[in-house]
Amino acid sequence: MYFTLPSFKFENGETLEDVKVEYTTFGTPKYDENGKISNAILYCHGSLGRYASMRKILPLSGVDEAFDENKYFFISITALGSSGSCSPSLTNLKNKFPKYSILDIVNFEKQFLAERFNINHLLGVIGVSMGGFVGLTLAIEYPDFADFIMPGVSTYKVAGHDFILSRFVNEIIESDPDYNKGELTYSLIRTLRLANLAEFNFGLSKEALRNMSNEELGAEFESFGNESLDVDIYDLKYCNECCMNYDIEKDLDKIKSRVLIVACKQDPHFPPELDAVPMSEMIKNSELIVMDSDLGHLCFNELETISDELKEFMRGFDDS
Known part of the structure; x- marks a missing residue:
């Protein structure tokens, strides 16, 4: 599906008009007394992925599973900069496209949620790799926007x-x-x-x-x-x-959302001892799961192996 934002302003001040957003949804929206969706979970893909990356969580979307589609309403957006949404390729601006940051991706998705679904609060954000950068940055810049953040195979800064x-x-x-x-x-x-x-x-x-x-x-x-x-x-x-310019280490103490960090022992991109473990120690109210998977950085394709741990974490939001 597609939606068009009338305009989008980048962090550097540049603006684009008629900005295309590619997205999909699944699950069951529930509404509060003000008619707003109260159980929305945003899924954020990795670098240059697309909305369809959300299929990684589908095996856990059955009845009484961690991401039961009867309990939650999932929204997956092709991020700013990725083909399918507003990007150098889609706009044909190529190397004239405005330089963008992780905060720009956050604001792009936040504006889309407001204009397309009238959502100004999320139940949670699940982010894989770069998607974790997006979720964590959102939790820092807009501390009351999401009840939980779940960064997977991700980090707090690109380093080393x-x-x-x-x-x-x-x-x-x-x-x-x-x-x-x-x-x-x-x-x-x-x-x-x-x-x-x-x-x-x-x-x-x-x-x-x-x-x-x-x-x-x-x-x-x-x-x-x-x-x-x-x-x-x-x-x-x-x-x-x-991604190369991403570094939120000094702001991790601003996060108010509950955080579940999912790492992989064999991840060659972000080894837990260098990324997930120190991040969990710096974020208040955070939990850490370290998967054991030869898929390494691609371990979200085997989320079923930690289904019990994910289900236990999500129980805290069943009645939100």
Whole structure:
């Protein structure tokens, strides 16, 4: 489904008109005495994902499951900057698209919720990877907006090896003299593939990769590179820079929402000991679940393995 915002103002002051938002919903909306939806949960996908990423929680949407669709109303939005919603590719502005931040993504989704559904308060936010950045930033900037935040395989700042990975992707893209042309060339297609291949090692766990033969790894590497050609290089560059500048460490004490942090022991992007554990110690009223999954950073595809823990956390919001 699509909705159009009359205009959207970026943090840097730039404004775009007729701003397209791609979204989907599922579940059962419930209304308070003022006619407002009272059980809405916003799902936020990872970098350059789309609204359909919400399928990761569908296995737990049955009766009496953690995300029972009879109890909750889920809204999933394709984020600002991702193809499908307002982005360098969709607007065809390419490298003339306004630079955006995680706060811009938050404000984009918040404005959409208000204008499309008249929602000014959420029951919760579930965010995966970059979606966790969005949920946590929302909880800091608008402390009373959501009752709970559930960041998964995420962090409070892009630093260390993850920052260097982002810098490396940037270097690859900026090294192509065709980037500033604002149009797709053969050279940029090759550069796009190389930039995406830099990310290959940061999805599945080291254990999963080691258990493949070199022939299998080579085939997976080749397939990953070919599939990445569906991504627009300008969408990639803008999103990469947005994430590279993310750092909310000094503001974590402003969070009032209940927080459930979901991490994965084998996550090569955000190892729990460096990201989830210190974040849980810095956020008041937070809980931490560390999954054990060879899927690593992709572990949200196996949420069923922590269904009991998720169900226990969600019980606190059944009557909200």
